[in-house]
Amino acid sequence: MAQSVELLRSPVLPGGFIAAGVACGIKDGGKLDLGLLVSNYPAVSAATFTTNRIKAAPVRLSMRHLKGGQVQAVFVNSGNANACNGKRGGKDARAMAAAAAGALGLEQRQVFVCSTGIIGLPLPVEKIQEAAPAIAKKLRRGGWRDFSRAILTSDKCSKIVSARIMLGGKKVTITGSAKGAGMIAPNMATMLAFITTDAAVTAEELDRATKDAVSASFNCISIDGDMSTNDTVLVMANGAAGNRPLRPGSGASRIFRQALARVMLELAWRLVRDGEGVSKFVTIEVLGAATQRDARRVAESVANSSLVKCSWNGSDPNWGRVIDAVGYSGARVDESKVDIFFNGIAGAKGGKAARTPITRLKAAVAKKEFIVTVHLNLGGGSHRVFTSDLSEGYVAYNRLEYALKIQGR
Amino acid sequence: MAQSVELLRSPVLPGGFIAAGVACGIKDGGKLDLGLLVSNYPAVSAATFTTNRIKAAPVRLSMRHLKGGQVQAVFVNSGNANACNGKRGGKDARAMAAAAAGALGLEQRQVFVCSTGIIGLPLPVEKIQEAAPAIAKKLRRGGWRDFSRAILTSDKCSKIVSARIMLGGKKVTITGSAKGAGMIAPNMATMLAFITTDAAVTAEELDRATKDAVSASFNCISIDGDMSTNDTVLVMANGAAGNRPLRPGSGASRIFRQALARVMLELAWRLVRDGEGVSKFVTIEVLGAATQRDARRVAESVANSSLVKCSWNGSDPNWGRVIDAVGYSGARVDESKVDIFFNGIAGAKGGKAARTPITRLKAAVAKKEFIVTVHLNLGGGSHRVFTSDLSEGYVAYNRLEYALKIQGR
Secondary structure (H helix, E strand, C coil), rough: HHHHHEEECCCCCCCCCEEEEEECCCCCCCCCEEEEEEEEEEEEEEECCCCCCCCCCCHHHHHHHHHCEEEEEEEEEEEEECCCCHHHHHHHHHHHHHHHHHHHCCCCHHEEEEEEEEEHHHHHHHHHHHHHHHHCCCEEHHHHHHHHHHCCCCCCCEEEEEEEEEEECEEEEEEEEEECCCEEEECCCCCEEEEECCCCCHHHHHHHHHHHHHHHHHHHHEEECCCCCCCCEEEEEEECCCCCCCCCCCCHHHHHHHHHHHHHHHHHHHHHHCCCCCCCCEEEEEEEEECCHHHHHHHHHHHHCHHHHHHHHCCCCHHHHHHHHHHHHCCCCCCCHHHHEEEEEEEEECCCCCCCCCHHHHHHHHCEEEEEEEECCCCCCEEEEEEEECCCHHHHHHHCCHHHHCCCC | HHHHHHHHHHCCCCCCCCEECCCCCCCCCCCEEEEEEEEEEEEEEEEECCCCCCCCCCCCCHHHHHHHHHHEEEEEEEEEEECHHHHHHHHHHHHHHHHHHHHHHHCHHHHHEEEEEEEECCCCHHHHHHHHHHHHHHEEEEHHHHHHHHHCCCCCCCCCEEEEECCCCCCEEEEEEECCCCCCCCCCCCCCEEEECCCCCCHHHHHHHHHHHHHCCCCHHHCCCCCCCEEEEEECCCCCCCCECCCCCCCCHHHHHHHHHHHHHHHHHHHHHHCCCCCCCEEEEEEEEECCHHHHHHHHHHCCCCCHHHHHHHHCCCCCHHHHHHCCCCCCHHHHHHHEECCCEEECCCEEECCCCCCHHHHHHHHCEEEEECCCCCCEEEEEEEECCCCCHHHHHHCCCCHHHCCCC
């Protein structure tokens, strides 16, 4: 359903939103590392956060601000997660919100703050405070691209997606931007995503629509199975399009939900494609599970198996490792019923090797994007997870971080 | 306790056991790939098996034979797991048992069979049948070394461990051999282990002692989090030492249990040290958890995090990734109480960076073997897991297997 919504070739910011990105000196080499996104009007807001029990200070602060009702600005830094910094972390997160509020003439509780980067290093908040007035002056509709670059960490490129729909005769735009790259696991990835729309939506409807869309997109991707302390998805709806506010259950709301889900799914896919060291984009499709829960267990077990991911990196149609991960997933499995396909070509039928020539299987897995289908032939449960291979590049990228950053302390 | 038992510098096979290893042609290049281990007397036997719901045919057959009571021979091939081969797999496993039984003059149900290697390729059982008479002729006390080499797959070296204890004035030997290398996860690794002893032990005591020792050794190691279809630990006790049969609760049985646990723990450690691409041996020690279960969850979460394991590979004391994995383990955590140490040197205290100079932390993690201690400061739960780094070598080794093996089919 969601996939039928058309995306804009040139993403644009919805009406009533402005943005900017600057380099404030957290990252070396003058890289953009501070982003500000503002709605000209109070915006109905909904969000989902990491389920990690260790939550970064800005996550805890933004959870409180979100309860206050209407968020009007998002202030984000990259290069430092402001996680595990004790009481100082909370103080710095509040100082960051205060700096944006001061520069914009807003209440502190109207500012949502996010940080992403290394865990356990104190945030150089004075750099953010100094840069706040300047970034506020740079705010404009076209500032979205700089904002999207300023939130990146190890991502190779920024990710911006726009959809346009008609709601009650009004043109409505939904535009999102996200960052990811490592620490990507189901149930929120190491990621930030900011979705803006000029639709008018009731708070109740936006909350439900956001949760549903996140569960079918960002919660279905996995790169390395690690879930971060900072994951956040925020949706802001400012009503600038002038449509009648969307309520749960209405026809217009159905269209809005589809478009919101489509934008999030596209962003989630781009996060996987741009994951650290990723050379393959793989969809794990589980069918015929005894229950929905079993289907999810099997898909995640396969998606998080290091051995399976290594085999994809080598374009090896190693269905034996796939069925091994199916077996230890905890789901009900009858070995003699398991079928495994690579792009629809049978690797295993009834729990043993299919009679497919190996050249055909290899050709399927040699593609940069392919689907691994696991059919358990037990019931109606199904689930999809979007994931990647595990490469030497991933290891090389992640073997040294903390000691480098902390050098000279 | 178990660690106080002394191991023999030169391992020897206990009295009444003989063994052999030959090359039967499953592996290329004349490598040893078939092992036979025999007790001259009926032996009380106990075993634990993979909990993977996809079990290899030889595992299913050996589970049945074990119920028959006394196993007297173990017939093992490497290079092919005989897993996921449908009905033919079961037939081939039975043929393998029959071949050994015929060559040894035993009943088929007295033979325990094991296979290890690639999943999903039919077992060339005729090669095993042809080699059975020849390997039976080669059986002798000194054949243990060939046996230990014949069971290896991607292992770089064989692992043999012996302990000697006195039980009621009789000299008792416990000797074990194991193979591992990849697909190593808690709750049995991709591994086979065969432990022999000339102690006289009741079936009940041997079963309990085996389960306890496995749970404190092989079930506490993790290389890549993948659990295989073939994992098996078998203990055979033939009573040749002439001691009074050990019963649960006796003082002699306590000594026996310690020695058995020590042999298994040493084998488990050697499996980790010889894991695919392993350059670091890391002990994860969790203290102060609210419950034992929480302690295990935290230890396994840290041990299986790709990001944490990459940082060890780079000798990076990245405690932020460790605390992140603690946070998503599902265990109760109070961030402000978490302490993390590398070889006893504090990386984090109270959930934030400790004031330790980075050079000291780096020196600890630069060692080939070190301990990561996570103290949750919540209760009395503790657990240890033995694990490794994740290297580019692991990925390079595992990226191509099935397509290579199947070439020219």
